[in-house]
Amino acid sequence: MTTTGRLTWKELLQRALDSNSHLKHSSFFQLSTLGLNGSPSNRTVVFRGFEDNTDRIHIQTDNRSRKVLELRNRPVAEICWYLADSWEQFRINGTVEIIDSSNPNSHRLQQRERAWYTCSLRSRMQYLGPAPGLPHLIETEHSSCQYSLDPSEGPVGTFCLLVLDPEEIDYLNLKNNSRMNFTCSKGPREEKCWTVKMINP
Amino acid sequence: MTTTGRLTWKELLQRALDSNSHLKHSSFFQLSTLGLNGSPSNRTVVFRGFEDNTDRIHIQTDNRSRKVLELRNRPVAEICWYLADSWEQFRINGTVEIIDSSNPNSHRLQQRERAWYTCSLRSRMQYLGPAPGLPHLIETEHSSCQYSLDPSEGPVGTFCLLVLDPEEIDYLNLKNNSRMNFTCSKGPREEKCWTVKMINP
Numbered sequence: 068m069t070t071t072g073r074l075t076w077k078e079l080l081q082r083a084l085d086s087n088s089h090l091k092h093s094s095f096f097q098l099s100t101l102g103l104n105g106s107p108s109n110r111t112v113v114f115r116g117f118e119d120n121t122d123r124i125h126i127q128t129d130n131r132s133r134k135v136l137e138l139r140n141r142p143v144a145e146i147c148w149y150l151a152d153s154w155e156q157f158r159i160n161g162t163v164e165i166i167d168s169s170n171p172n173s174h175r176l177q178q179r180e181r182a183w184y185t186c187s188l189r190s191r192m193q194y195l196g197p198a199p200g201l202p203h204l205i206e207t208e209h210s211s212c213q214y215s216l217d218p219s220e221g222p223v224g225t226f227c228l229l230v231l232d233p234e235e236i237d238y239l240n241l242k243n244n245s246r247m248n249f250t251c252s253k254g255p256r257e258e259k260c261w262t263v264k265m266i267n268p
Numbered sequence: 269m270t271t272t273g274r275l276t277w278k279e280l281l282q283r284a285l286d287s288n289s290h291l292k293h294s295s296f297f298q299l300s301t302l303g304l305n306g307s308p309s310n311r312t313v314v315f316r317g318f319e320d321n322t323d324r325i326h327i328q329t330d331n332r333s334r335k336v337l338e339l340r341n342r343p344v345a346e347i348c349w350y351l352a353d354s355w356e357q358f359r360i361n362g363t364v365e366i367i368d369s370s371n372p373n374s375h376r377l378q379q380r381e382r383a384w385y386t387c388s389l390r391s392r393m394q395y396l397g398p399a400p401g402l403p404h405l406i407e408t409e410h411s412s413c414q415y416s417l418d419p420s421e422g423p424v425g426t427f428c429l430l431v432l433d434p435e436e437i438d439y440l441n442l443k444n445n446s447r448m449n450f451t452c453s454k455g456p457r458e459e460k461c462w463t464v465k466m467i468n469p
Contacts, residue, residue: 090352091352092350092352095350095352097298097300097310097348097350098310099298099300099308099309099310099346099348100308101302101306101307101308102346102361105302105342105344106302106344106345106346106361107300107301107302107308107309107344107345107346107361108300108308108346108359108361109298109299109300109310109346109347109348109359110348110357110359111348111350111357141306143306143307143308144307144308145300145303145307145308145309145310146310147298147300147310147311147312149293149296149298149312151291151292151293151296151352156311156312158309158310158311160303160307160308160309196468197468198468199447199467199468199469200447200449200467200468201467201468202465202466202467202468203446203447203465203466203467203468245404246400246401246404248401264403264404265403265404266400266401266402266403266404267397267398267399267400267401267402267403267404268397268400
């Protein structure tokens, strides 16, 4: 990743995360996708880190959620990440890979398993609940289900890892009123080559 | 607006804004649109209030920005508004009307003018700058332009009011783990009728 003498977008983002780390919600960003009805769709999700030594971004979700349906239909998304204390915004556009239990790639399945074990038990329990977005049935004393989960048990079927592969980044710094556009092309060995230009804020 | 005994979504939002008003960025939300290249587009914008006695949401922007191009092409958007202190999220989907100086409706032009005068002088000056998103030219001492603006002067040509007319709201409360879906239909006199249902978070 080269940015001709300046920080890369990933270094800018890591610096921003450091300087906003006292804000509990600094790891939250908004992920927009294409709705099945042709309208945009937008929701808050949690940053689960970069994939080892890459700039790919991990997100966890329930494979019964609408975003997974939308991403199966059109695997493209844009993250909007506003860091409230440093007044920085990262818009990260890219393609999204969906890794659920049916993934044929054993390395991908291992990543999914590792992601599962990094979750708190409370987070894992959510994947055992009723399907998100469906009508909520009031549970009576008799019908209420009690879920239980062995902490050593691997990922349940609904647990899904999303991997966003960034292709374009729009970085805005409201403190010094500067804005940069990072775009990606592929080098001779299929490696990512980034170029950056200053654009008007 | 009826929600059968519960708070309306607008009342929920106003309550959330009150309880988060100590956060400077509580009036910021993410607006997603459909990119011209078929990919989603997502950026942070500022809530400029509701239109008088309605649930329509005002946003201000530069008519040279990419979002305006995208909205001219497809006038649909989804707001994702996360209120960090109360752990509430509002996803507000609707159509967007673009009100610039060429708008044929005199009432709309008045609204645009009123919106302009509610802006700080500093905000107004931004509309005199170079086109957002274009390559940034380093200004030399000789070429640098000094903009000046008479505070009594009406809206400049690049000032644009966006009016989002909500049609569906997804409300999530992470503190009590509840979620509601509000949908809108038109009544006999074209008035909006809202229905709400509890859905699984």
